[in-house]
Amino acid sequence: MVHTPVRSLPLVDLGYSTALLTDQYELTMLQAALRSGTAGRRAAFEVFARRLPTGRRYGVVAGVGRLLEALGEFRFGERELRFLTSRGIVDEPTAAWLADYRFSGDIWGYPEGECYFPGSPIMVVEATFGEAVLLETLVLSVLNHDSAIASAASRMVNAAGGRPMIEMGSRRTHEAAAIAAARAAYLAGFANTSNLAAGLRYGVPTAGTSAHAFTLLHDSERHAFKAQLTALGKGTTLLVDTYDVERAVRTAVELAGPSLGAVRIDSGDLAAMARRVRALLDSLDAHDTRIVVTGDLDEYGIAALAAAPADAYGVGTSLVTGSGAPTASLVYKLVARADSEDPRAPMRPVAKRSVGKPSRGGRKSAVRRLDGHGVACAEVVSTGPPIDRASSGPRDRPLLVPLVKGGVVVGGEPLEAARERHAAAVRELPATALQLSAGDPAIPTEFVNGGPSAAMP
Amino acid sequence: MVHTPVRSLPLVDLGYSTALLTDQYELTMLQAALRSGTAGRRAAFEVFARRLPTGRRYGVVAGVGRLLEALGEFRFGERELRFLTSRGIVDEPTAAWLADYRFSGDIWGYPEGECYFPGSPIMVVEATFGEAVLLETLVLSVLNHDSAIASAASRMVNAAGGRPMIEMGSRRTHEAAAIAAARAAYLAGFANTSNLAAGLRYGVPTAGTSAHAFTLLHDSERHAFKAQLTALGKGTTLLVDTYDVERAVRTAVELAGPSLGAVRIDSGDLAAMARRVRALLDSLDAHDTRIVVTGDLDEYGIAALAAAPADAYGVGTSLVTGSGAPTASLVYKLVARADSEDPRAPMRPVAKRSVGKPSRGGRKSAVRRLDGHGVACAEVVSTGPPIDRASSGPRDRPLLVPLVKGGVVVGGEPLEAARERHAAAVRELPATALQLSAGDPAIPTEFVNGGPSAAMP
Numbered sequence: 001m002v003h004t005p006v007r008s009l010p011l012v013d014l015g016y017s018t019a020l021l022t023d024q025y026e027l028t029m030l031q032a033a034l035r036s037g038t039a040g041r042r043a044a045f046e047v048f049a050r051r052l053p054t055g056r057r058y059g060v061v062a063g064v065g066r067l068l069e070a071l072g073e074f075r076f077g078e079r080e081l082r083f084l085t086s087r088g089i090v091d092e093p094t095a096a097w098l099a100d101y102r103f104s105g106d107i108w109g110y111p112e113g114e115c116y117f118p119g120s121p122i123m124v125v126e127a128t129f130g131e132a133v134l135l136e137t138l139v140l141s142v143l144n145h146d147s148a149i150a151s152a153a154s155r156m157v158n159a160a161g162g163r164p165m166i167e168m169g170s171r172r173t174h175e176a177a178a179i180a181a182a183r184a185a186y187l188a189g190f191a192n193t194s195n196l197a198a199g200l201r202y203g204v205p206t207a208g209t210s211a212h213a214f215t216l217l218h219d220s221e222r223h224a225f226k227a228q229l230t231a232l233g234k235g236t237t238l239l240v241d242t243y244d245v246e247r248a249v250r251t252a253v254e255l256a257g258p259s260l261g262a263v264r265i266d267s268g269d270l271a272a273m274a275r276r277v278r279a280l281l282d283s284l285d286a287h288d289t290r291i292v293v294t295g296d297l298d299e300y301g302i303a304a305l306a307a308a309p310a311d312a313y314g315v316g317t318s319l320v321t322g323s324g325a326p327t328a329s330l331v332y333k334l335v336a337r338a339d340s341e342d343p344r345a346p347m348r349p350v351a352k353r354s355v356g357k358p359s360r361g362g363r364k365s366a367v368r369r370l371d372g373h374g375v376a377c378a379e380v381v382s383t384g385p386p387i388d389r390a391s392s393g394p395r396d397r398p399l400l401v402p403l404v405k406g407g408v409v410v411g412g413e414p415l416e417a418a419r420e421r422h423a424a425a426v427r428e429l430p431a432t433a434l435q436l437s438a439g440d441p442a443i444p445t446e447f448v449n450g451g452p453s454a455a456m457p
Numbered sequence: 458m459v460h461t462p463v464r465s466l467p468l469v470d471l472g473y474s475t476a477l478l479t480d481q482y483e484l485t486m487l488q489a490a491l492r493s494g495t496a497g498r499r500a501a502f503e504v505f506a507r508r509l510p511t512g513r514r515y516g517v518v519a520g521v522g523r524l525l526e527a528l529g530e531f532r533f534g535e536r537e538l539r540f541l542t543s544r545g546i547v548d549e550p551t552a553a554w555l556a557d558y559r560f561s562g563d564i565w566g567y568p569e570g571e572c573y574f575p576g577s578p579i580m581v582v583e584a585t586f587g588e589a590v591l592l593e594t595l596v597l598s599v600l601n602h603d604s605a606i607a608s609a610a611s612r613m614v615n616a617a618g619g620r621p622m623i624e625m626g627s628r629r630t631h632e633a634a635a636i637a638a639a640r641a642a643y644l645a646g647f648a649n650t651s652n653l654a655a656g657l658r659y660g661v662p663t664a665g666t667s668a669h670a671f672t673l674l675h676d677s678e679r680h681a682f683k684a685q686l687t688a689l690g691k692g693t694t695l696l697v698d699t700y701d702v703e704r705a706v707r708t709a710v711e712l713a714g715p716s717l718g719a720v721r722i723d724s725g726d727l728a729a730m731a732r733r734v735r736a737l738l739d740s741l742d743a744h745d746t747r748i749v750v751t752g753d754l755d756e757y758g759i760a761a762l763a764a765a766p767a768d769a770y771g772v773g774t775s776l777v778t779g780s781g782a783p784t785a786s787l788v789y790k791l792v793a794r795a796d797s798e799d800p801r802a803p804m805r806p807v808a809k810r811s812v813g814k815p816s817r818g819g820r821k822s823a824v825r826r827l828d829g830h831g832v833a834c835a836e837v838v839s840t841g842p843p844i845d846r847a848s849s850g851p852r853d854r855p856l857l858v859p860l861v862k863g864g865v866v867v868g869g870e871p872l873e874a875a876r877e878r879h880a881a882a883v884r885e886l887p888a889t890a891l892q893l894s895a896g897d898p899a900i901p902t903e904f905v906n907g908g909p910s911a912a913m914p
Contacts, residue, residue, distance in 0.1 A: 018632070020653040020654040021632040021654055022627075024651050024664060024665030025665030028665060028688070031689070032667070032685045032687070033674060035687055038684065043674065045670070089653070137635075138632060141628055141631060142631075145634070170479075170480055170594050171593070171594050171597035171601060173601070173783075174598060175599055175602075176478075176634065177634045194482065195480065196481055196541070199544065200537070206481045208483075209485050212791070213502070215809070216809060217794055218495055219796065227493030228489045231491075232488070236485075241809075242810070267811035326783045327778055329774070334669070334670035334674065350674075352673060353701075354698050354699065
């Protein structure tokens with residue numbers, strides 16, 4: 001467990017302030033609350049999804065580690081304050097308040113890689129209203145993006161049934177989002193990524209050999225293959241669909257011998273091509289040469305290749321766009337607040353009544369309820385005190401962990417820990433969770449109203 | 458026109474290297490090409506879309522300005538090189554080549570804000586293969602993201618028919634993508650954004666007043682409205698759907714008087730609510746108080762509000778996710794290269810033959826052909842010499858402009874210029890371009906094969 005003070009030692013030095021990754025209304029609300037004497041009221045904001053993307057069986061919490069890093073750089077420096085005051089966005093007293101801003105509150109959350117369901121209290125931010133309201137946009141941007149990618153990635157990993165997955169979607173999304181997408185895919189079970197920045201920044205294993213341009217650059221495919229084998233060795237992956245796949249495979253094995261690492265097919269009917277190429281490789285005694293297939297794959301395309309002799313899948317566009325659900329639709333809602341700025345004043349539940357946008361007031365805790373076989377059977381969300389494990393079944397797994405305590409990051413962890421947690425969380429779900437077909441959430445969310453707002457772990 | 462050397466003076470100091478926003482295979486291709494003596498061959502890569510997103514009538518080129526900034530920071534420093542060599546991704550000779558890397562070639566492109574169609578040669582990068590291949594991922598990430606957002610934004614602006622649009626989707630996309638999305642929306646005609654970083658970084662006008670949390674923080678809606686009016690003045694926008702809309706509107710006008718700036722409705726049947734609220738405001742003599750509607754709007758929802766008394770629209774999720782098309786599907790393909798490293802060797806067209814992924818070899822130029830009324834009627838793409846304007850019709854508007862010459866940025870421009878260009882480009886399209894219904898591209902793309910590869914402007 002890494003204990004890092006938010007104010008001085010972010011997990012990674014981002015090199016820039018994250019304070020303006022923020023919607024303007026957070027600052028105008030702060031200014032108005034400072035004036036009305038309410039900015040200091042204790043408040044609890046909750047991050048949750050009203051629903052999963054249509055047909056999805058579960059969601060995956062991702063971005064927690066990135067958020068903890070970004071929180072460390074959430075400061076209003078001279079440049080930010082000059083912008084805000086010169087544009088008339090905040091007045092001088094508000095700017096002075098912002099200059100001293102450091103988040104000093106508490107954050108609990110589902111740890112990264114955990115699964116979630118509609119209404120799961122994925123994160124709870126408790127601080128004064130002023131301190132907590134400023135984090136809304138940053139919290140949601142990071143969690144919405146990364147959770148959307150991880151949720152799609154997890155389905156793809158399940159569909160692949162153990163065959164390794166390569167993330168290669170950087171070119172289809174914003175250049176910085178690409179790094180986060182590679183990270184999210186890895187924690188959801190992808191084997192590696194094409195994105196070098198994700199390798200440098202997060203230690204995600206990287207992969208990649210060549211594109212069609214490399215073959216076209218050379219005077220012939222044979223020249224190109226020779227050049228690649230010379231530079232990268234026989235273990236490399238040769239791309240065989242620039243001209244004629246069969247001829248390319250023959251050339252590849254002729255040049256590399258049966259120890260050729262792999263061939264890649266990027267177009268056409270991937271299942272049929274994989275079968276033809278496997279037969280051809282075998283006929284050339286290249287039994288150990290693997291077949292990597294890429295080209296507009298999503299979880300359905302991957303599942304359709306289950307019977308094909310593909311050894312690894314590369315996924316791009318559908319991964320970085322969340323396979324139809326590019327955002328997780330998480331919201332950040334005030335669920336409780338004190339009646340005065342007295343730090344000892346108790347918090348009371350609050351909720352808006354907007355049509356079609358239900359939210360439940362009150363600070364919450366949650367457990368995943370397991371049946372006698374260790375299989376998840378319900379997400380139990382309590383607005384009361386923590387559920388008594390003895391009274392509520394022997395296998396209630398608490399879901400919220402401390403992430404920040406009094407402004408100090410206490411929830412930092414290596415990315416590998418999130419990856420392992422995710423694999424375990426999926427194994428625990430009922431088998432229906434792994435169906436790709438549209439359906440209801442794999443387990444129901446049960447809300448238990450248990451009196452006053454719950455104490456957090 | 459800003460002339461900025463790429464090597465020393467980026468338009469904006471990004472503060473970090475963009476060189477690892479790159480797929481690994483670009484570096485392994487470079488290494489193999491350096492070994493095989495082909496890395497120095499002159500090469501032309503082209504950015505184009507094989508098709509528009511299903512049903513779309515036109516696309517919008519965006520991200521050019523951001524790309525020119527990022528290009529200035531595309532250097533392999535000590536940290537990047539140490540990563541690449543320690544991981545065994547490149548060998549020492551390749552690392553030495555990378556240490557000296559500065560893009561020294563030429564880039565032409567459709568200027569930012571221009572419309573594009575299937576096969577439009579949106580960008581042409583000409584340099585040695587080694588120099589040009591490294592830029593693939595960065596070029597595509599920036600252009601694919603920003604063009605997808607701008608293309609969706611343009612449809613929304615058209616649907617709004619002159620009513621101002623507020624971009625407020627930051628929380629639904631990656632925190633850095635949010636800044637680029639706000640910029641892209643602005644160039645496509647949005648009035649402003651909630652994103653403060655886009656205000657600081659790109660000068661996009663910003664907006665925003667308050668959320669439901671602000672009302673819930675206070676002891677009553679009346680207290681909240683009073684606090685906001687005190688802090689932000691009567692010209693502010695009060696959010697009226699936290700509890701009961703009618704009561705909130707009455708309270709708002711009672712407190713602010715008829716000079717109340719605006720009220721915002723964020724839920725329910727927006728058209729019906731807008732009519733009820735307009736009638737109520739008018740009955741209270743608040744004739745000048747505007748109505749802002751927000752809440753899961755996309756271009757279809759906006760169009761459906763045409764007859765409703767809404768004065769401005771706020772759009773979030775659908776904007777930042779490209780309204781169903783979160784990536785523009787642009788590709789970066791080698792279309793011509795020399796047969797040797799001799800810098801005077803002529804380039805010859807090349808193209809792969811992969812099934813279902815057609816590409817046309819040869820460096821290209823393009824014009825938008827206008828009819829006698831100045832209305833666009835075709836996108837004419839030539840693989841020959843530039844089309845003779847006299848011989849091809851009096852109203853051929855050339856589309857490619859120089860962006861980088863010999864490594865020096867020559868295509869920098871203020872964001873406002875792109876915004877004005879986009880408005881003009883849309884006005885020039887036939888009326889069918891503005892239909893929201895699914896259909897074919899508004900104008901056909903005509904390919905003219907005119908002999909040897911064309912000289913660029």
